[in-house]
Amino acid sequence: MTPDILAALEKARAAKQPIVLATQLPGGEQRLLPDPAAPEAVNEIARKVLQSDVSGTHKIDGVDWFMHAYNPPLRLVIVGAVHIAQALVRFSTACGYATTVVDPRRSFASDERFPDVEISTDWPDEAMDAFKPDSRTAVVTLTHDPKLDDPALDRALKSDAFYIGALGSRRTHAARLKRLAELGHSEDSMARIRGPVGLNIEAVTAPEIGASIIAEIIAVRRGAPLPPKSGPKSPTP
Amino acid sequence: MSDHVDDILSTAAGWRAAGELVAIATVTETWGSSPRPAGSQMAITKSGRMAGSVSGGCIEGAVADAALRTLESGVPQLLDFGVTHEQAWEVGLACGGKVKVFVEKLS
Numbered sequence: 001m002t003p004d005i006l007a008a009l010e011k012a013r014a015a016k017q018p019i020v021l022a023t024q025l026p027g028g029e030q031r032l033l034p035d036p037a038a039p040e041a042v043n044e045i046a047r048k049v050l051q052s053d054v055s056g057t058h059k060i061d062g063v064d065w066f067m068h069a070y071n072p073p074l075r076l077v078i079v080g081a082v083h084i085a086q087a088l089v090r091f092s093t094a095c096g097y098a099t100t101v102v103d104p105r106r107s108f109a110s111d112e113r114f115p116d117v118e119i120s121t122d123w124p125d126e127a128m129d130a131f132k133p134d135s136r137t138a139v140v141t142l143t144h145d146p147k148l149d150d151p152a153l154d155r156a157l158k159s160d161a162f163y164i165g166a167l168g169s170r171r172t173h174a175a176r177l178k179r180l181a182e183l184g185h186s187e188d189s190m191a192r193i194r195g196p197v198g199l200n201i202e203a204v205t206a207p208e209i210g211a212s213i214i215a216e217i218i219a220v221r222r223g224a225p226l227p228p229k230s231g232p233k234s235p236t237p
Numbered sequence: 238m239s240d241h242v243d244d245i246l247s248t249a250a251g252w253r254a255a256g257e258l259v260a261i262a263t264v265t266e267t268w269g270s271s272p273r274p275a276g277s278q279m280a281i282t283k284s285g286r287m288a289g290s291v292s293g294g295c296i297e298g299a300v301a302d303a304a305l306r307t308l309e310s311g312v313p314q315l316l317d318f319g320v321t322h323e324q325a326w327e328v329g330l331a332c333g334g335k336v337k338v339f340v341e342k343l344s
Contacts, residue, residue: 001261001343010250025265028313028341055276057266057337066265066339068276070246096243 005030009070016072020046025057025064033067073098076217077131079124079152080142081108084167087210088140089117095214102127102152103143124148128155138163138217140197144172150179157189163220165197165213194220194229245289249280249343258283259343260304264291264336268319271334283308291338292318303340313341 005021009032012019020033022042031038033046045058049067057066076092078085081103092099093116100118103109109119120127124141128151133139139156140163141149149166156164157180168176173195180190198212199219219226245261253259264277272293279289279297281304291300296318303314319335 001341003344006250006253006343009246013246023263023265023339023341025339026313026315028339055274057275066263066275068263 001030005032008032013070013072018050018069018071020049021068021070022046023066023068025066071136074221075100075131075133075137077102077128077133077137077139077152078142079103079127079140079148080144080167081105081110081114081119082142083206084142084209084213086113087205087207088142088213089114090207091210091214092217093117095218097138097217100127100131103148123151125151125155128152128159133159133161135160135162137161138165138221140165140167140213140217142167142197144168146176146179150176150183153180153193154183154185157185157192163217164193165216166193166195167197168195170196196229199226243289245278245280248288249278252280252282252286253343257286258308260307260340261343262291262300262304262316262338262340265315265339266337267334268336269334271336273336281305281308292336296336296338300338300340303338307340307342311342311344313339315339 009019009021021030022033023030034043042060046067049055049069050071053069053071055068057064074097076097076099078088078099079102081101085101089099089101100120101109101114102120102124104121104123106121109121133156139152139161141152143149144167153164153166166173166176177190194216198209199216201212203209203212249259249261260281262279262281264273264275267275273291277291279287279291279300281287281301283305287301290297300316303316307314316338318338
């Protein structure tokens with residue numbers, strides 16, 4: 001890889017611009033795509049590789065090119081700078097998610113409690129409007145407080161976020177869905193919300209709940225089959 | 238996030254900027270049960286530093302050896318590891334998968 005290619009690639013990545021490094025195999029000639037100077041058919045392959053986020057070898061005019069997708073990091077917005085959020089950010093950053101914690105309560109959203117992630121102390125609706133969740137964004141609400149969680153969920157449902165999760169018991173969740181319906185959200189749309197949040201691994205401690213949440217986000221992202229949330233909870237002895 | 242464990246390119250670029258001789262190995266194709274998908278990377282320096290992976294640990298040693306040759310010669314290599322290849326038995330691709338790895342020098 002030439003210094004020029006490396007510098008251009010690093011610059012695009014720093015600017016969070018999706019980019020493909022195309023390498024001719026086995027010779028090693030390289031170029032960055034999409035590029036206005038490249039044939040449209042080649043740019044089209046590059047765009048598809050970025051969209052699917054699947055790198056691979058493609059034959060173009062009888063020549064093998066390895067198309068390496070460099071997408072900006074997946075993002076996670078956590079609303080509620082609570083204890084579970086402290087645990088979750090450790091897992092999410094380890095998994096490569098650019099993580100932002102939103103909580104207008106400054107005593108919760110302090111640098112001391114969240115030393116390594118971006119913090120927003122705006123109200124969740126404003127924070128979400130600024131953040132602009134897209135199809136590479138997960139949103140998790142953890143405050144238990146409707147005046148903080150609801151505006152965030154409202155904005156999340158209006159976005160392409162690939163994952164929306166909300167902490168709360170089944171009863172809390174039913175009440176939440178009723179309030180969101182009053183804001184005009186359809187049942188189909190609200191079915192996107194995973195509540196109670198996280199895989200059911202009988203998690204108890206904050207780190208365990210954090211692990212169940214990141215595992216569910218990964219499962220949804222990777223298309224793993226998941227049981228529906230709405231089913232009745234099996235009776236506890 | 239430049240300190241992310243999976244961001245091998247940034248790690249490699251950092252080593253290069255610090256004056257190390259650095260090669261990058263990238264998985265370009267997989268078949269069967271290879272544990273790491275195409276695009277997985279490993280960075281290797283002449284001084285012996287290593288980051289990332291291109292398999293579940295079966296072929297990293299062989300890839301590192303190839304990387305040192307590419308650092309010497311400057312010539313990239315496309316390595317082919319699979320059950321039909323003699324080398325796969327030598328290095329033991331226990332997962333039974335096949336994988337192609339492109340090795341290049343950061344010039």
